[in-house]
Amino acid sequence: MPELPEVEVTRRGVAPHLEGQTVKAVILRHSGLRWPFPPDLPARIQGRTIRGIGRRGKYLLIEFDHGTLIVHLGMSGHLRVLPSTTPARKHDHFDLVMDTQMLRLNDPRRFGAVLWHGREDGAIGDHLLLRGLGVEPLEEGFDANVLYEQTRNRTAPVKQVLLAGDIVVGVGNIYACESLFKAGINPRTPARRIGLARYEKLAKAIREILTAAIEQGGSTLRDFLAVNGQPGYFQQSYFVYDRADQPCRVCSASIRQIRQGQRSTFYCPNCQK
Numbered sequence: 570m571p572e573l574p575e576v577e578v579t580r581r582g583v584a585p586h587l588e589g590q591t592v593k594a595v596i597l598r599h600s601g602l603r604w605p606f607p608p609d610l611p612a613r614i615q616g617r618t619i620r621g622i623g624r625r626g627k628y629l630l631i632e633f634d635h636g637t638l639i640v641h642l643g644m645s646g647h648l649r650v651l652p653s654t655t656p657a658r659k660h661d662h663f664d665l666v667m668d669t670q671m672l673r674l675n676d677p678r679r680f681g682a683v684l685w686h687g688r689e690d691g692a693i694g695d696h697l698l699l700r701g702l703g704v705e706p707l708e709e710g711f712d713a714n715v716l717y718e719q720t721r722n723r724t725a726p727v728k729q730v731l732l733a734g735d736i737v738v739g740v741g742n743i744y745a746c747e748s749l750f751k752a753g754i755n756p757r758t759p760a761r762r763i764g765l766a767r768y769e770k771l772a773k774a775i776r777e778i779l780t781a782a783i784e785q786g787g788s789t790l791r792d793f794l795a796v797n798g799q800p801g802y803f804q805q806s807y808f809v810y811d812r813a814d815q816p817c818r819v820c821s822a823s824i825r826q827i828r829q830g831q832r833s834t835f836y837c838p839n840c841q842k
Contacts, residue, residue: 571642573706573739574782576627579648584622586650586670587631591618596664598657602676603643606663607685614638614665614685625694626702626738631665636687638665639696643680649673702738706775711737713769720760720768727763727771728756729830740775744782746810746835748774755841756834757827781806809835 571579595611607613614633623630623637629648631638640648653671657664663674663683674681686696694700704711719736720727730736731745740748749756751774754767763771785806808818812835813826822839 571627571646572741572744573627574744574779576624576629576642576739577783578786579642580622580624580629583629583648583650583672587619587622587665587667587672589618589620590667590670592616592665593653593668594664594666596657596666598662599679602646602662602679602681602683603641604682604684606683610638610683610685613687625699626705626734627741628699630693634688636685636690637693639682639684639686639693639698640674641682641698642674643676643678643682645678646674646676646681649675701735703734703736704738706737706740706779711772711776713765713772716768716772717763717765720763723760725760726757726829727754727760728834730760732830732832737775740779742832742834743807743810744775744778747808748778750809750837750841751778753841755838756829756836809837811835 592614595615597606597610600606613636617633617635619631620634621632623632627641629640629642631640642648649672650670651673653666653669655671655673657673658675660675660677661673662676662679662681665672674683684698686693690696704715716736720730723730728745728749731740731748732742734740746756748771752767752771754763754771809824812824815824816822817824817837817840820837820839822837824835825838827834827836
């Protein structure tokens with residue numbers, strides 16, 4: 570599944586092509602993805618100007634004067650900027666057409682989403698999918714104090730707390746594994762047992778890992794491609810993720826793999842106490 574860095578790479582890739590452009594047509598194929606397409610979406614945004622491209626967690630936000638188009642890539646979706654005359658292929662479900670270019674969503678597994686939130690419905694942060702999200706890890710407001718103060722009653726393992734997204738948003742499975750390794754924290758440790766000093770290391774690691782992933786174009790997940798069709802390269806820098814039974818790049822101990830909440834966790838038993 571595309572995580573925060575992949576969505577941020579996508580946002581940066583599409584923004585120069587979309588911002589300031591007027592929507593000439595909206596093409597919806599099938600009835601929807603994870604949820605039905607808004608039935609009046611073409612009428613709502615055709616002829617309107619795109620004012621900005623934002624992101625909240627893993628949600629891409631296409632902003633208009635009168636509301637926001639919310640796009641989620643799901644498990645296998647990706648967005649491409651293409652010439653507006655490009656024929657549709659299998660799994661192309663949504664086109665946002667400008668003059669000579671269009672934004673196209675391809676989603677083989679159809680777990681993505683295209684939704685609308687109008688100004689009359691309140692601030693975009695009040696949307697049902699967004700209002701429970703935690704702080705953005707790359708913005709002001711995220712630090713060790715946030716992690717420490719909001720985990721004092723959390724008995725769940727710290728890895729699971731990171732994935733929950735209600736304290737800090739967008740730290741998915743790959744980047745949680747890598748951040749915990751860099752901070753030297755065992756992923757099974759109950760969140761409330763971690764002190765402020767160790768959370769300072771973790772907050773710093775999260776920022777550095779996510780920043781590095783964005784700079785390298787994200788990770789080459791099975792289904793993720795950037796807007797230009799190129800894969801990301803952060804996977805070449807993994808220290809623990811998907812490296813079960815391989816030697817740790819730091820101490821040479823064997824990387825272990827366990828299951829936590831239906832997800833695979835990778836860690837070094839020697840480096841992460």
